[in-house]
Amino acid sequence: MHREHSDIGPLLDSGTLTELRPLGEGGDQVFRSAPELRHAIEQRLGPDVAAALAIPQSDESGSRFDWYAPNPGTVRRWSSLAEDELATAKARLDEVERRITALADEMSRDDGSSKDVQRKRQSLARLLRQVMTYPDASHLFLVDHRPVIAFWGFSRRAESDPTAPLGDGITIGHPTDAQRMRPPPSLADRVSRLFSARKPRLLTVGAVGALLLLTLGLVLLRDRTENTAPDEPGAAADETPPGSQWPAPGEDEPGEPIVIPIDAIATGSTDFLTGQWRALGDQLTDNASGQPIQLTYRMQAGRGEVLVKEQDGTLCRADVTASFDGRVLVLTPLTDVRCPADSGLPPYYGVTVTCQPTTDQRSSCTGKYPDGEEVRVELLRQPD
Structure with missing residues (x-):
């Protein structure tokens, strides 16, 4: 108790x-x-x-x-x-x-x-x-x-x-x-x-x-994650509207699959990520609606932010960091994902994306939810 x-x-x-x-x-x-x-x-x-x-x-x-x-x-x-x-x-x-x-x-x-x-x-x-x-x-x-x-x-x-x-x-x-x-x-x-x-x-x-x-055999709080509005609507979220610092991702922009340089694995450098990336996947969905979502990353020397585009067009964001765990590249949310105050959506924790090099010079990537569920995703470089 x-x-x-x-x-x-x-x-x-x-x-x-x-x-x-x-x-x-x-x-x-x-x-x-x-x-x-x-x-x-x-x-x-x-x-x-x-x-x-x-x-x-x-x-x-x-x-x-x-x-x-x-x-x-x-x-x-x-x-x-x-x-x-x-x-x-x-x-x-x-x-x-x-x-x-x-x-x-x-x-x-x-x-x-x-x-x-x-x-x-x-x-x-x-x-x-x-x-x-x-x-x-x-x-x-x-x-x-x-x-x-x-x-x-x-x-x-x-x-x-x-x-x-x-x-x-x-x-x-x-x-x-x-x-x-x-x-x-x-x-x-x-x-x-x-x-x-x-x-x-x-x-x-x-x-x-x-x-x-x-x-x-423990009993957890089932109601701790009910979809309720934040205690103080319009508080901190109004100060920096999500997505206000860079444009929303386009729907049909082409992209090249990520290739992890061998020297980056050896040195642990994530500088090659500088730029904009999109994570896409059929199973990368909103659990409430079952509809797909988009994750768009903007990185600078291994640090940056992720923009989450909901099916209804709402744009939410979080700070992220990139690092290597051995040969595996990991994109980890540093903060909860925050949405605009007028969306009525409280903060939530996002998806951790990992990519591992394969023999064909490309990378196999997955998105991992905090409950341990993993889904296949593609990480694509977007044009500047």
């Missing part, structure tokens, strides 16, 4: 993804599965273990996060602890890590399930192994003598990290005492903010959530 509003703890930490790298596997990110991961840990390992993981709330853009303690209590920074307190807190965190690692090991073992269930168990195991990774000790807190981690499932970007989003640097700001005192939002509100109201149009239940239904 989810905790009631009165049991929610204080605000611990806040920040954006400017200098932090979300961890994950194959398009599944730890922080986007945070409620399911915490719930799985609580069910399998107990509430004391889950209480070591702060609860994230994202803003409408999906780029800024507040992290709340799971339980009420007095907050103390890691750096303020006495030596004996620090030793005790570290020992508790070590035990939490040991138990989560053991759960990951259990989930990764073949238990005789079907191949599909086993694949999802292994996906969960990979995410669990990254739960206890955090940028540094400034994101560790003691809440009534219990250690709590904020920004778990994140690491700090290296200065030369090619996947770093466009921006002027880190904007992590630890909350003031006054901010800590403000009433936290309800857990239901935080879940609905983290898992955007619009998501059923491009995805159903997350990969980890689907796995929990299959293997852990």
